[in-house]
Amino acid sequence: xxxxxxxxxxxxxxxxxxxxxxxxxxxxxxxxxxxxxxxxxxxxxxxxxxxxxxxxxxxxxxxxxxxxxxxxxxxxxxxxxxxxxxxxxxxxxxxxxxxxxxxxxxxxxxxxxxxxxxxxxxxxxxxxxxxxxxxxxxxxxxxxxxxxxxxxxxxxxxxxxxxxxxxxxxxxxxxxxxxxxxxxxxxxxxxxxxxxxxxxxxxxxxxxxxxxxxxxxxxxxxxxxxxxx
Numbered sequence: 001x002x003x004x005x006x007x008x009x010x011x012x013x014x015x016x017x018x019x020x021x022x023x024x025x026x027x028x029x030x031x032x033x034x035x036x037x038x039x040x041x042x043x044x045x046x047x048x049x050x051x052x053x054x055x056x057x058x059x060x061x062x063x064x065x066x067x068x069x070x071x072x073x074x075x076x077x078x079x080x081x082x083x084x085x086x087x088x089x090x091x092x093x094x095x096x097x098x099x100x101x102x103x104x105x106x107x108x109x110x111x112x113x114x115x116x117x118x119x120x121x122x123x124x125x126x127x128x129x130x131x132x133x134x135x136x137x138x139x140x141x142x143x144x145x146x147x148x149x150x151x152x153x154x155x156x157x158x159x160x161x162x163x164x165x166x167x168x169x170x171x172x173x174x175x176x177x178x179x180x181x182x183x184x185x186x187x188x189x190x191x192x193x194x195x196x197x198x199x200x201x202x203x204x205x206x207x208x209x210x211x212x213x214x215x216x217x218x219x220x221x222x223x224x225x226x227x228x229x
Contacts, residue, residue, distance in 0.1 A: 001087065001095065003028075004122070006080035015082035016105075023122035024084035028102040031081070086121035120165040126155055128169050130185055138189045139208065154191035156207035158216040166190065 005022045009015040015029045077083065081102075088106040089095055096104060108125065117127045133141060142152045157163045166188070174184040191208040205213040213219075 001085050001089065003083040004086045005084040006076045007082040008080055009082040018082055019084045022084045024086060025122065025124065026085040026088040026104065026106040028083040028104055029081060030102040087119035118169055123161060123165065126169065128173055135189055153208045154189055156191040158207065158213060159218045163220070
């Protein structure tokens with residue numbers, strides 16, 4: 001899977017921190033580059049990074065240096081040991097390529113319980129359920145939709161990226177349903193609900209985990225603010 005960022009990291013923990021900063025959902029990490037071009041037992045990635053840095057400093061505008069940079073980005077998987085991915089592999093893992101230099105890690109540690117899901121890059125995995133239900137039953141269905149130990153819940157929309165992604169998901173479903181002459185759906189439940197404080201007259205939105213919407217920077221779903229389409 002194409003990476004959204006490449007880094008050189010000395011430890012897995014460093015690579016994980018970089019992935020979190022880039023909002024990656026999975027990563028490839030290699031402790032050592034097993035290449036015949038490097039000395040046996042050496043940390044090839046660290047050596048390569050040092051050489052490139054020294055070249056940048058001593059000859060920043062040289063033709064040789066420009067060629068080095070170009071060759072690095074033509075095949076970055078050979079020069080960086082931390083590859084940050086926007087989406088995890090699917091549940092069959094058939095798209096994984098055997099490369100003994102790397103180990104694959106995913107934010108989704110358990111097998112994905114369903115194949116009918118959509119990955120929103122750098123956000124997460126989501127599924128559109130079109131069965132009719134009340135808000136309470138929809139919430140229960142999501143919680144019971146995973147295998148033992150899995151976690152799923154109604155998705156909150158406390159960001160523009162999430163709101164637009166979920167709207168696009170519904171539009172795509174309706175377009176496919178229209179072509180098949182099946183029922184279309186114009187409304188869907190999301191993981192936000194009103195919460196009235198009994199100690200005051202304040203009304204606020206909270207997500208399924210009871211986090212107030214004012215904890216997020218996105219305010220389009222807050223009371224008194226216009227909704228985004």
